[in-house]
Each structure stands twice: as structure tokens, then as C-alpha cells.
Amino acid sequence: MSKLSRQLSDLSDLSASELNEAIDDTNFPHTNVTTQCGRSNNSSKIYEIIQNDGESSENDITDINNHSSLNDITETTTKIINGLINNNNNNNNSNNNIKSTLNIDTNKKPTREALLPELSSSYRLLLSGLGEDPTRQGLLKTPERAAKAMLFFTKGYDQSIEDVLNGAIFDENHDEMVVVKDIEFFSMCEHHLVPFYGRVSIGYLPCNKILGLSKLARIVEIFSRRLQVQERLSKQIAVAVTHAVQPAGVAVVIEGVHMCMVMRGVQKINSKTVTSTMLGVFRDDPKTREEFLNLVNK
Ligand SMILES: [Zn+2]
Structure with a gap:
């Protein structure tokens, strides 16, 4: 097994602290960003993905008067x-x-x-x-x-990142920021077993390798269709993109509505939870981060 597939296959099982370590271990080309992986201009490519989730859920409501045990x-x-x-x-x-x-x-x-x-x-x-x-x-x-x-x-x-990315990583001398925004996701809160859902935006600055665009949405799907917390979901997506194409940086922003907050507890219907993971140039360079956030919030 190659180092890449080993990294990718291990990723699913990492705990939050292990993910943090994986992030710290990731060698982003900090100093060489402007020379080797720099950008010749300021234009960025932005993509939007419209997803259709085929299956509509059934809304069976049962009155429960009896909390027996x-x-x-x-x-x-x-x-x-x-x-x-x-x-x-x-x-x-x-x-x-x-x-x-x-x-x-x-x-x-x-x-x-x-x-x-x-x-x-x-x-x-x-x-x-x-x-x-x-x-x-x-x-x-x-x-x-x-x-x-x-x-x-x-x-x-059931799905592994290596299977999904197989054959979708390309050598490409592309030095503009790639942003795919508003990727819809549905996940299950691991604390209450109720859904949380929302949108994920991913940006990365390539360093000689790019990822097939639809694969970013597939990465989101693989990690969101599990028992999750939103913080870990952001990190897993960012680390997966990092390991796949070793970019100069990765940014992930997730906006989620948690049914465990909406239906119980504080019952704030309009509250949204925003998490972000910024790695490499997105963490180190305020201008790059700002450009990404501007594109995402457009
Ligand atoms: Zn919850």
C-alpha cells in the first residue's frame, strides 16, 4: 500500500486529537508558496455543485405519552x-x-x-x-x-477515500485557487443520533496536482454519511484533500443546522453552527483566507 493510500485509509478512524496531529504533521510548502506553488494572477475558479438527494424521507410522527424505560x-x-x-x-x-x-x-x-x-x-x-x-x-x-x-x-x-480518489488526481500546472462552494450534506449527530445538515465550501491552492471537481463532493459524502460532530467533519475533509493532492493550503467552511438544537434543548430554529478548518496558506496568509471567505460568502 502506498503512503498516500495508507494515510487516506487511516483517516476515517482518527479521533479529533489524532486529526489535529495529522494536521500538524502535514508539510505545507509555506516558504515556497510564491515561487513553486505561487499564483501568477489573482483570478480564482469557483464552482457550484447542485446535488440531488434522490430519497425523500418519510415523516412519520408518533405520539409518545409513555416513557416506560x-x-x-x-x-x-x-x-x-x-x-x-x-x-x-x-x-x-x-x-x-x-x-x-x-x-x-x-x-x-x-x-x-x-x-x-x-x-x-x-x-x-x-x-x-x-x-x-x-x-x-x-x-x-x-x-x-x-x-x-x-x-x-x-x-x-462503506466507502473509502482511496476508492473514490482512484484515478481522479491529475498533474496540472494550475496555480489558481479552486473553490467548490455550497456542497449540500446530511449527517447524523453522534451525540443524539438526530440529523444535522447544511453546506460545505472547500477551497484549495494547488501545488502541481489537482483533484477531479466532483471528488470534493464525494469526499464530503463519505465523511458526512457517518455518525459525526461538525468540527471533526471539517477536519476530516481538509485532511483528506491535503493528503490527496498536497496543495499549498486547504480551507473548509461548514454551515450546519443541528436538529438536536432545533428540536430540543435551546430550540433555536434559526441558529446555524459554522465551523472552519484552515490549513497551509489559508491559515498563514490573511489575504488568501480573506479571498476564499469572500468567494464563499458571495
Ligand atoms: Zn446533537
């Missing part, structure tokens, strides 16, 4: 989370036992669809935990539907 719900939710995440790690002891008995290739990862039955029964428990009757007509297929929806919301665990 918070512990049960907590336990069930923990099971659901473990099921979603552990599939990607090597934590499937029971699965491995089954596989070795059946003599199945143990190197092959189980597909996430294989998680459906267990995830569905976890949702059934969740309904009972809420004091609902999972056997009433309206709820009969809800556990399976909810499990499928949750797998979709977290499908980023």
Missing part, C-alpha cells in the same frame, strides 16, 4: 450504534465464529445489508422501550424501514 432505550440505541460502526472494524466475533463453521472466506467483510435483521430487532426493542406496541399495524414494518434508513444515513462507513 429510559435504560432500555439507551441500551437498544447503544446496540444500534455498535452495529453500525463495528461492521467497519474487526469487532465481529460472533460473525467470525459463524463464518469459520461455515468455512466462508473470513477476509471478506460482511455487507452492511447483513446487519439488517439485528438492526431491525433493535428498532423493535426501541419501539417497545418507548411504550409503543410494535405489533400494531402502523408499526409492523417500521423497524425494518428504520434500519434501512439508518444504514443509508451512515453509508459513508
Whole structure:
């Protein structure tokens, strides 16, 4: 495995502090920016991506008057989370036992669809935990539907950056800032398991390598379709772009609406959370940063 693919494949599992270290370890060509990776003029290319998310969500609202057992719900939710995440790690002891008995290739990862039955029964428990009757007509297929929806919301665990970037990194003597703004994203807050969504703008100053434009949106998709916090999402995107094309700098700004703030807690409907990660020239040079922010806020 090349150094690049090793860096990229490790990226998904990095904690916030490890991400910070990855950022600090990144060698941006600070001093040579104006000579080797400098810009011959001040023009910048700006791109906008319109995304269509095919699937519309169902808005099933259930009245809950019965908070029977918070512990049960907590336990069930923990099971659901473990099921979603552990599939990607090597934590499937029971699965491995089954596989070795059946003599199945143990190197092959189980597909996430294989998680459906267990995830569905976890949702059934969740309904009972809420004091609902999972056997009433309206709820009969809800556990399976909810499990499928949750797998979709977290499908980023299935995708790797190296697969997406394969063949999309080009040698190019392009020295203008590349900005793709307003990339829509939908993610799941890992603290409350409710959605947060919004827009991501990414800018980078190439240093002899560029990335296929649509790949920036794919990077956003891979990291947002997981259990996330917005701060980590910004950093993962910035570090992924850095590792992919070693630019003179990367800037990521995310504007997010968090349903856990809107629907509960402070219930501020119009509040938005803005996070940013500025690396390389975007961190060191106020003019470059300002130019990026001006383009993004246009
Ligand atoms: Zn939250």
C-alpha cells in the first residue's frame, strides 16, 4: 500500500486529537508558496455543485405519552450504534465464529445489508422501550424501514477515500485557487443520533496536482454519511484533500443546522453552527483566507 493510500485509509478512524496531529504533521510548502506553488494572477475558479438527494424521507410522527424505560432505550440505541460502526472494524466475533463453521472466506467483510435483521430487532426493542406496541399495524414494518434508513444515513462507513480518489488526481500546472462552494450534506449527530445538515465550501491552492471537481463532493459524502460532530467533519475533509493532492493550503467552511438544537434543548430554529478548518496558506496568509471567505460568502 502506498503512503498516500495508507494515510487516506487511516483517516476515517482518527479521533479529533489524532486529526489535529495529522494536521500538524502535514508539510505545507509555506516558504515556497510564491515561487513553486505561487499564483501568477489573482483570478480564482469557483464552482457550484447542485446535488440531488434522490430519497425523500418519510415523516412519520408518533405520539409518545409513555416513557416506560429510559435504560432500555439507551441500551437498544447503544446496540444500534455498535452495529453500525463495528461492521467497519474487526469487532465481529460472533460473525467470525459463524463464518469459520461455515468455512466462508473470513477476509471478506460482511455487507452492511447483513446487519439488517439485528438492526431491525433493535428498532423493535426501541419501539417497545418507548411504550409503543410494535405489533400494531402502523408499526409492523417500521423497524425494518428504520434500519434501512439508518444504514443509508451512515453509508459513508462503506466507502473509502482511496476508492473514490482512484484515478481522479491529475498533474496540472494550475496555480489558481479552486473553490467548490455550497456542497449540500446530511449527517447524523453522534451525540443524539438526530440529523444535522447544511453546506460545505472547500477551497484549495494547488501545488502541481489537482483533484477531479466532483471528488470534493464525494469526499464530503463519505465523511458526512457517518455518525459525526461538525468540527471533526471539517477536519476530516481538509485532511483528506491535503493528503490527496498536497496543495499549498486547504480551507473548509461548514454551515450546519443541528436538529438536536432545533428540536430540543435551546430550540433555536434559526441558529446555524459554522465551523472552519484552515490549513497551509489559508491559515498563514490573511489575504488568501480573506479571498476564499469572500468567494464563499458571495
Ligand atoms: Zn446533537
